[in-house]
Amino acid sequence: MRDQFTFDSLLPPDLADALELIQQSLPTDPLSATGTLLTGYSGLLKIGTRVAQDHQYSVPCNAFWANVGYSGQGKSPIHQKLIRDPAAAIRLMHKHQHENAIERWLKDTEGMKKDDKPPKPRPRFPHVGGNYSPEALDIQLDLHEKDGLGALISKDEMSGLLQSLESDTKRGRGTGEAQLLELFDGNGNLSLRVEGQRQYERCHVSLYGNIQPKVLRRAIAGDDPTGKFARVLFNRLPAQCAEWSYDDPTDQEREAYARAQKVLERYAIELHKQQPDTVEVSREARCLLLDWFKPQQAKAIDPNISELCDHCWARPTLMLCGGPGFCTTCTTSTLQRGSCG
Structure with missing residues (x-):
């Protein structure tokens, strides 16, 4: 089934050619590479920026995606080449904007008493990585809302995120998992604290991570009462090793690779600058979606289906089997070919 996906069928021609070249040495296929890249772009x-089924129902154009692969398979280079590298110029731009804001703040507040100074400018992070607390993320999303910015929670090792959520649930305030569930739908949040309130009405957050099959299996453990795992598209990487060449690259190969990197970067910058809009699916696409989704929803309310499957069936997401126990996105073109099931 995965063989039916090609770069040309999933992406514009120039982006398809560039991505196919960039991922040649990675343990990816067209679906894995495209899903990873588009998740990064969505953040x-x-x-x-929303996608609408009709005038009554729309969702943020975001994605929660995780590549599932074995240790040593080469998941980290996927994260670097398809998530971090295309957005490098954007991260640098926001870094410089914050540095300039700090310089202006220092100049404007020179000689002022501490209590009279306005708050020091805070940075905006297009990519939220490393360790973060739910409270820190709330602050960041409050800042992002003021500028209308989306964000990508980017985890090379997703197991760390799952462990922190579990720890927060058992020994913390228990707000981390609830926060993640709400971010998927672009909902706002109001946090009341002794030191004041933090509030944002809307957000746009995507999630990317890598995880090993055994770690994922232990994390799910046959139970997903809140539906957090059902929100993530777990893509099983192809069972192949990274392909490296013994030969020295030619000048032409170096130039072609650099051009391909620029294409991925250019699309990232253009999407980051793009003004928000709502795209409504066509009637043909809506029919394909609903014909697929209605039977899945019927399974979700079947009392004989386990809780874990309940959440998977109930999510209004296009999926196809990507390997034992894992799912990946299904495009409209796949539905048109009648290969979803």
Whole structure:
């Protein structure tokens, strides 16, 4: 089934050619590489960028995606080449903007008493990586809303995120998992604290991570009462090793690779600058989606289906089997070919 996906059928021609070249040495196929790249791009979109089934129902154009692969398979290079590298210029731009804001703040507040100074400018992070607390993420999303910015929670090792959520649930305030569930739908949040309140009405957040099959299996453990795992598209990487060449690259190969990197970067910048809009699916696409989704929803309310499957069936997401126990996105073109099931 995965063989039916090609770069040309999933992406514009120039982006398809560039991505196919960039991922040649990675343990990916067209679906894995495209899903990873588009997840990274989705986190760069503005708040208010949505996809609508009709005039009554729309969702943020975001994605929660995780590549599932064995230790040593080469998941980290996928994260670097398809998530971090295309957005490098954007991260640098926001870094410089914050540095300039700090310089202006220092100049404007020179000689002022501490109590009279306005708050020091805070940085905006297009990519939220490393360790973060739910409270820190709330602050960041409050800042992002003011500028209309989306965000990508980017985890090379997703197991760390799952462990922190579990720890927060058992020994913390228990707000981390609830926060993640709400971010998927672009909902806002109001946090009341002794030191004041933090509030944002809307957000646009995507999630990317890598995880090993055994770690994922232990994390799910046959139970997903809140539906957090059902929100993530777990893509099983192809059972192949990274392909490296013994030969020295030619000048032409170096130039072609650099051009391909620029194409991925250019699309990232253009999408980051794009004004928010709502795209409504066509009637043909809506029919394909509903014909597929209605039977899945019927399974979700079947009392004989386990809780874990309940959440998977109930999510209004296009999926196809990507390997034992894992799912990946299914495009409209796949539905048109009648290969979803």
